Amino acid sequence: MGDLPAVIVSGIVSGSAYALLALGIVIIFRSTDTVNFAIGDIGTLAVFMTATMIAAGLPIWLGLIAAIITAGILGIITERTLIRPLGHSRNYVFIALVVTIGLGLLIHAGIFVGWGTRPQAFPVLIEGTVKLFGIALTWNKILAAGIAAVAMIAIAWFFKKTPFGIAMRATADDPVAARMVGIDSGRVAAIAWFLGCGIAAIASFFLAADTSLNPNLTLSPLFRAFAGVFLGGLTSMAGAVIGGFTIGVLDNVAGRYISASYRDTMVFAIIVLVLFIRPAGVLGAGRKERV
């Protein structure tokens, strides 16, 4: 067990991608009641588009910003054209969920059509590795974790301190009252989708740099991000972030000490157990029925 600190550090580093995706899922769910299964594919598509721009000469760090903005705009378009027209019928949550699953499949297939089936090499922001507790971590992974942390702090600040962030929390708390007060629910939805998909693009960007750029980039991370979301509770932003990191660590610990082929099994066994004890997640509020 001597390498436990190393395993944990490496888990936290890979957990930052799950935490970002989980945070994106929760931001979108809280303001529009939509579980966005397409969030990973939207992020991946944005990174593919950015890769084309980088190949054409765009500096890599500008590429990151471009990916965030592209994914954000794709998010806004999705909300406007696919989610908002659904209105608020009785089965809205399920209908929206199926719509996003369909959109994800479409984007996934679209990437194959547009960029081919072969994984592409994707540049890293910084080269090299560093030794930490006896394990080698790439600077790319460490930078990814750092940028993830900055993004999370910025989002926490936005929701806590800016009037618009407060208005977004108010809408999540009571959408009818928010409308009565005069908060523009359309704008809240647009910003939520922009932020949610934008931070998913950060995760996709570093995942691509870590391995290669391929359409299945976020498949397994999104799987783990959802595990993190359920662990932390679908309504809690802090819960999603903690859940994402927890899954990263659990995943690594299980892979190291039990068996690499039982990683998923172990992670999900723990989630099932947690949900069995606390169905709303560790930090999630019991879901109120909306009138």
Next chain:
Amino acid sequence: MADTKTKGGTVAVAGIVHRYAGVLALNGVSLDVQPGTFTAVLGPNGAGKSTLAQILCGVLRPTQGSVTVDGVARTRRSRRAFVEDGVVLVPEGRRLFGQLTVRENLLLGAYGARCGTAEMHRRLAETLPLMPRAVQEGQERAAATLSGGEQQMLAVGRAIMAAPRTIVLDEPSLGLAPILIDKVYEVLGQLNEAGVTVVVIEQIAAHAMRYAKSLTVLDRGSIVYSGSATDDAAEEALKVGYLGHAT
């Protein structure tokens, strides 16, 4: 009395019919709220009071009839546009943002009326002295942790933050002890003296009648009395028996 120079926010409805999934809630209601007045709309349970309150403030669009703000047709406008016109609602059951802090609830009142950060804080400084001590001293508390009376005051405070020209309150006395109802009405009286048009929608007449200058009595979706709140006809209207607590 009709100060036509008063800046905005005079609401009137005419020929309002409203149905919920076919069920008639309001049937031909017309109400012209004069600027600067204190109006009470009274009626028993199920008379259509909340429906009228929501139509007055643009939360609900009537099935038929027109809503005008300052004489301009506003029937099809969004709720946000009403707030910008200075027509603000304190909804039934307060509808505070329970998980947000007291201070955030107040700030959102001003935010909804589209005011900038500096103006928001100026209004906060003006509104806080009207609030009970628990609100003034517990600005970082979650709104849900306040008592019922404090929450009602906070709901009024949130509405004041929007700098209303007309404030409509839907059953502000619901579930409150008489001494707390007095506190709420005291603030409403102060607002009215400062030139704000006040409309209170109540089931129980006692408190509203102490402040109201004009009275509208609603029963089963229709107006059965509309006029001065102080003359004999008003007393007669209240005594007819719709209201168990006529003064």
